[in-house]
Amino acid sequence: MASGWAPDSAVQDQIDDTVADGVLRARAHLPTGEGTTHCHECGEEIPPARRSALPGVRTCVACQSAWDRRPVNIGFNRRGSKDSQLK
Secondary structure: OOOEEOOOOOOHHHHHHHHHHHHHHHHOOOOOOOOEOOOOOOOEOOHHHHHHHHOOOOOOOOHHHHHHHHHOOOOOOOOOOOOHHHO
């Protein structure tokens, strides 16, 4: 689907860039460094298997699940259409 001067793959390129940005954003939020033995949120002990699977982990499974379910403001898609930038 060509649109003006854009190449045929422009829409797929936008999708690919949006996905790549999301992956980079998620990787930036992965825990790093020294982990803790007890949850930063509730104080419960973090199982050794979780600590070895996720180096740098600071929350238990329950608290991390609650954190993951919270609504996220992802901001504006600067590569999107003009309409997405009018918000």
